[in-house]
Amino acid sequence: MNGTTITAPTIEYALLAPMLIVFGAALVGVLVEAFAPRYLRKSIQMPLTLLALIGAFVTTVLTALNGLPERAAAMGAVAVDGPSLFIWGIILILAFVSALLINDDDQFVAQAAAVPGSVDEEEAVRSGFAQTEVYPLLLFAVGGMLLFPASNDLLAMFVALEVMSLPLYLLCGLARRRRLLSQEASVKYFLLGAFSSAFFLYGTALVYGYAGSVDLRAISEALGSVSGQQTLLLVGVALLGVGLLFKIGAAPFQAWKPDVYQGAPTAVTALMASTVLVAAFGALLRVFWVALGNLDWDWRPVMWGVAILTMIVGAILAITQTDIKRMLAYSSIAHAGFLLTGVIATGSAAQNSQSLSAVLFYMAAYGFTTVGAFAVVTMVRDAGGEAGHLSRWAGLGKRSPVLAGIFAFFLLAFAGIPLTSGFFGKYAVFTAAVGGGALPLVIVGVVSSAIAAFFYVRVIVLMFFNEPAADGPSIAAPSVGTSAVVALAAAATVVLGVFPQPVLTLADQAASALFIR
């Protein structure tokens, strides 16, 4: 201690501004919960949340316009580079859109602590309680998502992982209808999530043992210089991989996804299905490309297996689903598999930047479509809340052709039909994968796309070609927010499907310099 002067760490506040804004607003939100009277809370929280997300997006754009930094910020802990900024942009837009959905009344439980069906709960409902904590929880989760893909060392990444996940565990348990299902989802997600975090942490420790550092660049350098500790490294990498693959829901770590997606309030599901996937892929790319890029001969075969398994499991199990949200969950698993084909397609720098750009574009395309699809799900309701069972969707095309038409369009985008965004997303990653020598993987990819098309098409058949049930669900008159979300998602799906070039250019620019170290 004595004799050494501690230099204050340099923090590039401007670069970190998007995160700081989101976290700052989240803290303010907590204070609002503590001090503002109940009737005012929502009218403060909602604008605060939306403004924070807009502010963060604007600063992200400004940072991108100012030119990218050469080195990682905050003493090498956070890498604000092209991919990070692109991912931040997607996450912030999608989070904003999801926040509009969350804003709808009547989705969240009046008082989370009340036992379902108890006198307490009735009391809470009667007195008009509302769990406005969802807004700061959302902001904390989004803050974590921003840090997660940008972390340049494993410890920061672990902290981000937890900051992102803990609020989500809570949010999952807050559904107003089918509360037991929601709570079950929450507990399952928490237990499995905690388990996977432990894997990640353990992996971090082992890799630290090998490389003597948690810094991604230092790990990468250690790969060339440290010898004789191969076991430590490989086990560590495997454990890190488990933690990250769990978050993206890749097989065989996909079991939580259907349960959680089904149980969580649909607005929260929309958030998880879009932004968490994006953030987790960002982190996965960073760990495996930056820290372990030189180890690709070791991890690539495993990733091949995971990608193939994920695509097939997602596509096949989705066929057997009878609940719309579970079906979308399995579809999300299949899409994670498609994205993994892009992660695997590494090679020369040009190849890497092409793959990265493809993955970035895919995530943007998929994220919008997903949020839109879940937004439609929130609107199809019957007496018990949302009409989840697929049979309830029969004949929807006759009752409300516009909504059913838009949903059918989203499904076609998921299936990757040309002139939708999903097609170009798939095309981009598959082209990158063929360029990276992963042709067999692409063939598995198209075969599972064909299988997946079956269950997307089945829903279209249900909606358009079947007669509506007599007591079928009604379409809730959508709030302005929900209609805006659906319209925006549909517009994004069309525009990215017909004129993808601007976003492709943006993704190319973001990916051109690859990750900074």
Add this chain to the structure above:
Amino acid sequence: MPWLSTLMAVPVVGAVGVSLVKSDKLAKQLALVVSLVVLVLTAVMAFRFDPALGAAKETRFQFAEVYDWIPAFGVHYGVGVDGIALVLIALSVILVPIVILASWHDADGTGAAAPPRRSVKTYFALLLVLEAMMIGVFAATDVFLFYVFFEAMLIPMYFMIGSYGGAQRSYAAVKFLLYSLFGGLLMLVAVIALYVIAEKGTFMFPELVGVIQDPTTQKWLFLGFFIAFAVKAPLWPFHTWLPDAAAQAPAGAAVLLVGVLDKVGTYGMLRFCLELFPDAAKFFTPLVITLAVIGIIYGAIVAIGQTDMKRLIAYTSISHFGFIALGVFAMTTNAGAGATLYMVNHGFSTGALFLITGFLIYRRGSSQIADYGGVQKVAPVLAGTFLVAGLSGLSLPGLSTFVSEFMVLLGSYERYVVPTIIATTGVILAAVYILWMYQRTMNGPTAEKVKGLPDLDARERWVVGPLIVLIIALGFFPKPALDMINPAVDHTLSNVHISNVHVTPAVAEKKGAGQ
């Protein structure tokens, strides 16, 4: 003037208009007018087309337009036509107004089978959207653009079958979509691989011709494209979706499905499989010809056994697609030109058969052959036109299909004697399935339920009339069509580097045969 873009834009704008107008009647009239405008535009374009320019590489595709669409992927909006594409576009734009007129009451729910009433405007809007895509798929000179149309055109057809079809419509629609999608996705892999391996950074078809040299690569890519086209066409054994789809689709949609959409498959074989992968095409020729001949015989025999008229016509088409594939892969000018002409003639002849059958079903409410008998007595015009259409289906000399079938057989005989002889028996089987169907439905004592069926009314005569005129006119005077087709086929075959015999005498021969 950007002819091809205009041709595509007009129906799209028309479709929007059709879906916006208030009354159903106005929507139908508007759809008809739009499709006639497209027909007139295409006719003007066809007159301005110069077949002689088809020989040179630079001017091969006329009315060409090329714009960057997605530079990041090397994708262009590239359109242009040679003789082959032009006659197929002509086929499409002639069939669409006829189909619109024929489908006047298809969505009204007024048929004897008491189909539920459905959105009339949507049906006609879908028809027009489909027309734009049909023009696009034949006009595309960018492989990626072709793929986009190839896949996207499934969607309007899927909704036309699934929403407006018969009792088993949703099963048929899903089967149709999944088969085509599966084939299409295999083709997508081949399209991607073509782009990556060619290293040209572009999808423009003329620049990709002859680029892939490695024989093994050619074979794999050929298979990727070929299977997609074989499902689409469909060739035996990829055909099982067609009878379901065609039987369940409303008659008008069935005409476009079998008459035009399936031609995209055979067109794709001729244009892409042969030219992009010539060595692989030669390598796989024995296999393809075997499949084609099996399809000719199998389709014909199974057609004889059908009890449902629409399914019967669908199976006859499988037999005819065998002839077309045989002609394409025989790789002689006669066979290639014959196959192309066959695509056009088959569209008219099968179109007429489907539409007249559709009129019959609309009256009687059943597509079962057993439910009819003696229609000739109560509805002579209907029966008479049905006979002419049927005779063109069995390639009676003097009708257009004879010319093309003869050319295909003649051209194939130059190279493949035994398969051609076997294929020729398909002509005899065709007489069995057509005439026997005619005998069971139109001849004999008039069935109880058939009595009092009205004959074709004025609208329906306007539907059938032009088709019959075309069938007879092209039967006696195929020269205008062949003049367009021949240079384009020659150009195609020259890209396949195949030595060619008897180019000129063939025209005289088949003309003589036609008379």
